[in-house]
Amino acid sequence: MSAAVSLFPEPDPGDRKLVYLLQGMLDASPGFVCYCEPIWEETGPEPVPLIDLVYRLVNRPLCQLLGHSVDEVVNQRMTHFLPSVKATGLLNHYGQILLARQAQQFDFTYNADGFSGGYRIEATPLLDGLVISFTELPPPPKPAIQPADQSAMLQSIIDNSLSGLMGFVAIRDEQDRITDFRVSFFNPVCLALTGLTADYFRQRTFRQQVPPDHLPAIMAVLQQVVTQRQSTRVEFFSSHINRWVDIGLSPLGDGFLASFIDITDRKRATSRLQSIIDQAHTAIATLKPVRTNGPASDIVDFEITLANRTLADYVRTPPAPIVQRLMSESFPSYKVLGLFDRYRQTAEEKVRQRFEFHYNADGIDAWVDVQIVPLDGEVLITLSNHTLLKQTQLQLENKLSELNLLNENLEQFTYTASHDLQEPLRKVRTFGDMILDAHGPALGEGGTDLVRRMQGAVTRMQELIRGLLMYSRTATDRQPHQVVDLNTIIDDVLDDLEPVLTETKANLAIDPLPVIQGDPLQLRQLFQNLLSNALKFSRADVLPDIHIDVCETQPTDLPAGIQAPAGGFVVIAIRDNGIGFDPEHEERIFELFQRLNNRSQHTGTGIGLAICKRVVENHGGTITVKSRPGAGSTFTVYLPRG
Numbered sequence: 001m002s003a004a005v006s007l008f009p010e011p012d013p014g015d016r017k018l019v020y021l022l023q024g025m026l027d028a029s030p031g032f033v034c035y036c037e038p039i040w041e042e043t044g045p046e047p048v049p050l051i052d053l054v055y056r057l058v059n060r061p062l063c064q065l066l067g068h069s070v071d072e073v074v075n076q077r078m079t080h081f082l083p084s085v086k087a088t089g090l091l092n093h094y095g096q097i098l099l100a101r102q103a104q105q106f107d108f109t110y111n112a113d114g115f116s117g118g119y120r121i122e123a124t125p126l127l128d129g130l131v132i133s134f135t136e137l138p139p140p141p142k143p144a145i146q147p148a149d150q151s152a153m154l155q156s157i158i159d160n161s162l163s164g165l166m167g168f169v170a171i172r173d174e175q176d177r178i179t180d181f182r183v184s185f186f187n188p189v190c191l192a193l194t195g196l197t198a199d200y201f202r203q204r205t206f207r208q209q210v211p212p213d214h215l216p217a218i219m220a221v222l223q224q225v226v227t228q229r230q231s232t233r234v235e236f237f238s239s240h241i242n243r244w245v246d247i248g249l250s251p252l253g254d255g256f257l258a259s260f261i262d263i264t265d266r267k268r269a270t271s272r273l274q275s276i277i278d279q280a281h282t283a284i285a286t287l288k289p290v291r292t293n294g295p296a297s298d299i300v301d302f303e304i305t306l307a308n309r310t311l312a313d314y315v316r317t318p319p320a321p322i323v324q325r326l327m328s329e330s331f332p333s334y335k336v337l338g339l340f341d342r343y344r345q346t347a348e349e350k351v352r353q354r355f356e357f358h359y360n361a362d363g364i365d366a367w368v369d370v371q372i373v374p375l376d377g378e379v380l381i382t383l384s385n386h387t388l389l390k391q392t393q394l395q396l397e398n399k400l401s402e403l404n405l406l407n408e409n410l411e412q413f414t415y416t417a418s419h420d421l422q423e424p425l426r427k428v429r430t431f432g433d434m435i436l437d438a439h440g441p442a443l444g445e446g447g448t449d450l451v452r453r454m455q456g457a458v459t460r461m462q463e464l465i466r467g468l469l470m471y472s473r474t475a476t477d478r479q480p481h482q483v484v485d486l487n488t489i490i491d492d493v494l495d496d497l498e499p500v501l502t503e504t505k506a507n508l509a510i511d512p513l514p515v516i517q518g519d520p521l522q523l524r525q526l527f528q529n530l531l532s533n534a535l536k537f538s539r540a541d542v543l544p545d546i547h548i549d550v551c552e553t554q555p556t557d558l559p560a561g562i563q564a565p566a567g568g569f570v571v572i573a574i575r576d577n578g579i580g581f582d583p584e585h586e587e588r589i590f591e592l593f594q595r596l597n598n599r600s601q602h603t604g605t606g607i608g609l610a611i612c613k614r615v616v617e618n619h620g621g622t623i624t625v626k627s628r629p630g631a632g633s634t635f636t637v638y639l640p641r642g
Contacts, residue, residue, distance in 0.1 A: 022057070023057075023059075023070075026057060026058070026059035026060075027059045027060045027061075029059055029061070029133070030061075030135075031061070031133050031134060031135040032059065032061050032062040032065055032133065032134050032135070033058070033059045033061075033062065033131070033132070033133045034055055034056075034057060034058045034059070034062055034131075034132050034133075035055075035056050035057040035058075035126065035129055035130070035131050035132075036053035036054060036055055036056060036078065036094075036129055036130050036132060037053065037054050037056055037128060037129040038050055038052075038053055038054075038094075038095070038098055038128070038129065038130070039051045039052045039053070039054060039077075049092075049095065050091060050092065050094065050095030050098065052077045052078060052079050052091070053077070053078040053091070053094060053130065054075065054076070054077055054078070055073050055074055055075065055076055055077075055078065056074065056075070056129065057074070058070060058073050058074060066081045068081070078091070079091075081113075082112075082113050083113060084112035084113050087112070088110060088112060090108060090110065093106070093108075093123075094123060094130060094132070097123045097125065097130065098125055098130055101125050102125070103122070103123065103124040103125065104122075104123055105120070105121070105122045105123075106120075106121055107119070107120050107121070107137060108121055117136055117137065117139075118136070118137035119134045119135065119136055119137060120134060120135050120137055121133075121134040122134065158185065158187045159187050159188060161187055161189060161259075162189065162261075163189060163259045163260065163261050164186075164187065164189045164190035164193050164194075164245075164258075164259065164260045164261065165185075165186065165187045165189070165190060165257065165258070165259050166183060166185070166186045166187075166190055166201070166257070166258045167183070167184040167185045167186070167252060167255065167256075167257055167258075168181035168182065168183060168184060168206055168252075168255045168256055168257075168258065169181060169182055169184045169253065169254060169255040170226055170254045170255050171205065178222075178223060178226060178227070180205045180206055180207045181205065181206035181207075181222070181255060181256070182205050182206070183201045183202060183204075183206075184255065186198070186201055190260075193241070193243070193245070193260070193262055194238075194240070194241055195241055206222075207219075211239070221234070221249065222249065222256060225249045225250070225251055225256050226251055226254070226255060226256055229251045230251070231248070231249060231250040231251070232248075232249050233246070233247065233248050233249070234246075234247050234249070235247070235263065235267075243262055243264045244262070244263050244264045244266075244267040245260045245261065245262060245263065245264075246260060246261050246263045247259070247260040248260070274308070277306075277308040278308045278309040278310075280308060280310060281310060281384075281385075282310060282382050282383065282384045282385075283308065283310040283311035283313075283314065283368075283381075283382065283383035283384075283385070284306075284307070284308045284310070284311065284380075284381070284382050285304055285306060285307045285308070285311050285380075285381050286304075286305045286306040286375060286378050286379070286380050286381075287302035287303065287304060287305065287327060287343060287347075287378055287379050287381060288302065288303045288305050288377070288378045289302060289344075289347045289377075289378070289379075290302060290303055290326065299344045299347060299348070301326050301327060301328050301340075302326070302327045302340070302343055302347075302379070303324060303325070303326055303327075304322055304323055304324065304325055304326075304327060304330065305323065305324070305378060306323065307322050307323055310383075310385075311383065314331075314364055314366070315330050315331070315362070315363075315364075316363075327340070327343075331362055332361075332362055333359075333361035333362050334359075336361070337357075337359065337361060339357065339359075339370075342355075342370070342372060343372060343379055343381070346372040346373070346374055346379045347374065347378075347379050350374045351374070352371075352372065352373050352374070353370070353371070353372040354369070354370065354371045354372075355369075355370055356368070356369055356370070357369075357370050358390075365387075366385050366387045367385070367386055367387045367389075367390035367391075368383040368384060368385055368386070368387075369383070369384040369386055370382075370383055371384075428454070432451050432454055435451055436448060436451055436452075481517045481518050481519060481619075482517065482518070482519075482520070483515060483516075483517060484515065484516055484517065484518045484519075484520050484523055485513075485515050486513035486514060486515070486516065486523070486527075486570075486572075487512065487513045489513075489520065489523050489524050489527055490510060490513060490527060490548065492524060493524060493527050493528045493531055494508075494531075496528065497528075497531060497532065497535065500532075500535050501535070504535055504538060504543070504544050505543050505544075506535060506538070506543065506544035506545070506546060507543060507544065507545045507546070508546050508547075508548075509546070509547045509548070510547075510548040511548060511549050511550045512550070513548070513550060513572065514550065514570050514641070516570055516639055516640070516641055517640070517641070518619050518639065519615075519618070519619070522615045522618060522619075523615065523619075525611060525612075525615060526611075526612050526615040526616065526637070527574075529608040529609065529611055529612050530574045530612060530635055530637075531546065531574070532608070533608060533609070534546045534574065534576035534578060534633075537576075537578040537579050537633075538576070538577075538578045538579070539577070539578060539579055539630070542577060544576065544577065544578070545576065545577045546574070546575070546576045547573075547574075547575050547576075548572065548573070548574055549572070549573045549575070550570070550571070550572055551571040551572070551573050551636070552571075553569065553571045558638070559622055559624055559638070562621075562622050562638065565620065565640045565641075567640060567641040568640075568641055569621065569638045569639065569640060569641070570638075570639045570640070570641055571636060571637070571638055572636070572637045572639070573634055573635070573636045573637075574634070574635045574636075574637070575632060575633070575634035575635075576632045576633055576634075577631075577632040578632050578633060579629070579630065579632075580627040580628050580629045580630055580631050580632050580633050581627050581629060581633065582627075582628075582629060583626070583627060583628065586624075586625050586626065586627065589609055589625060590609050590610060590612070590613040590623070590625075591610060612635075616637055616638070616639065619639050619640065620639075620640045621637065621638040621639040621640060622638050623635060623636065623637050623638070624636045624638075
């Protein structure tokens with residue numbers, strides 16, 4: 001195999017300017033240009049076959065086509081860049097031109113080595129090599145669609161459309177005014193949707209197909225579509241087919257194209273959804289931001305895109321008229337009151353909000369619970385009207401203020417009763433003692449008895465005042481609950497009652513008592529009163545026998561109207577063998593100033609058991625009693641554990 005011998009040795013320095021000039025001319029060529037030297041087979045049959053071509057001169061467009069620089073292409077074989085040049089027959093064609101020593105221009109399609117397309121090639125023998133220049137051929141033009149084919153294609157599109165399509169051509173009078181339209185085409189969907197025949201459409205003009213009461217408005221719209229070339233869209237209920245249709249009207253030649261789809265199911269679903277949200281007691285609306293200029297500009301208002309009847313009731317109008325209106329039109333004060341800023345914050349920052357709001361403007365006076373949620377570029381608002389609840393709350397707050405004032409007055413009365421009322425009574429008692437000491441003999445037996453009775457009345461009055469003070473403190477002097485060991489409470493009470501217990505020789509049996517949460521002072525008052533009563537109302541001929549039992553109880557055993565707390569109840573029964581009382585008084589005995597016995601037989605104010613009931617209720621419990629005359633009484637106390 002022979003090596004190619006270059007006919008272009010390294011130029012002398014004086015000739016380099018000529019080389020640069022030649023390269024510049026090649027680079028300026030609009031096509032792809034190169035000069036190649038052949039590599040022939042040294043031996044073989046005649047003619048000698050061409051093995052390869054070596055690039056000696058190349059222009060930059062060709063190098064860019066090959067994806068390399070000029071230096072990377074020069075002195076490289078053609079098969080290095082185009083390995084398929086032999087298989088495609090192009091190299092053999094170049095060999096024939098070299099052997100014939102005659103320039104030739106030909107078109108060649110090269111679909112290999114990353115190239116795909118046709119090229120117009122001009123090859124010219126020069127010295128012992130070949131000058132090759134070529135350009136890309138434009139793609140062959142697509143065959144023109146014949147009018148008949150176009151018509152068939154158009155008819156196929158019309159027939160296979162999922163929408164009903166009808167074309168209409170204008171009918172004009174002598175003054176070129178549109179008076180009517182005739183049908184130019186329609187598709188099968190149109191026939192299926194309307195239930196009409198093809199002959200029906202062919203035999204009737206547009207005016208003959210439209211109900212007379214709808215005709216003026218429809219003709220006005222169609223005049224605008226045809227003459228002003230403006231498309232429009234309308235939703236229409238056809239009483240003929242009892243269906244809702246969405247109709248698009250577009251200018252078409254000297255007429256219009258009507259495309260329509262059946263939206264009855266969508267309309268029914270929308271109507272059902274509207275009916276559902278209209279039943280809601282909560283006002284519901286979706287609001288679309290209205291901006292000054294473009295999507296990135298400031299929000300200046302909101303358009304109501306959906307509203308239910310509850311929202312419309314605020315402005316005393318049906319839902320439909322306020323839809324597509326601005327919020328500032330239906331609720332003019334919503335910006336001044338601050339609602340607009342809240343809606344804008346949700347629209348811009350995509351944050352949920354919930355707050356209470358008093359809308360007191362635009363003929364509306366309502367307290368509402370407002371929820372705002374971002375929803376697909378809009379905001380969803382719900383307004384729950386709780387005006388009555390708020391008014392009740394305000395009334396309760398007023399009542400609470402009044403109650404606090406009453407409590408303050410009660411505390412003032414307590415102070416007065418504990419100091420000012422007691423002092424005159426003490427003086428009356430003291431003066432009585434002084435009268436008896438100084439004038440006892442002079443008074444005689446009758447006078448002395450009267451003074452003693454007066455002093456007895458003073459004593460009862462003092463006890464009554466002390467009882468009322470104790471009762472009032474159970475309401476006004478309530479301390480935070482703490483851990484209380486009831487065993488300690490009972491021990492303290494027994495210490496106080498030690499003289500009475502010794503005098504009456506009472507027998508006591510006490511179960512171990514639990515630890516609960518409560519007010520130790522009030523609980524001591526509770527057990528003090530219950531044990532005092534058990535001792536006070538004992539029978540004269542029987543020693544007092546008092547038991548304090550801790551009872552197990554089931555929820556079904558609880559008194560009517562009371563429910564067990566989470567931790568359950570502690571149930572303590574205080575039973576005695578005293579005088580008892582008639583069961584018909586079991587409810588009345590806990591009322592204030594209620595006495596079932598003669599004062600001469602048993603002293604008391606009728607306040608002690610009322611205090612017991614108040615203490616137990618303060619702890620969230622209750623107290624009951626079971627008794628029979630001569631058989632004693634059992635007081636059962638229910639106190640929450642925690």
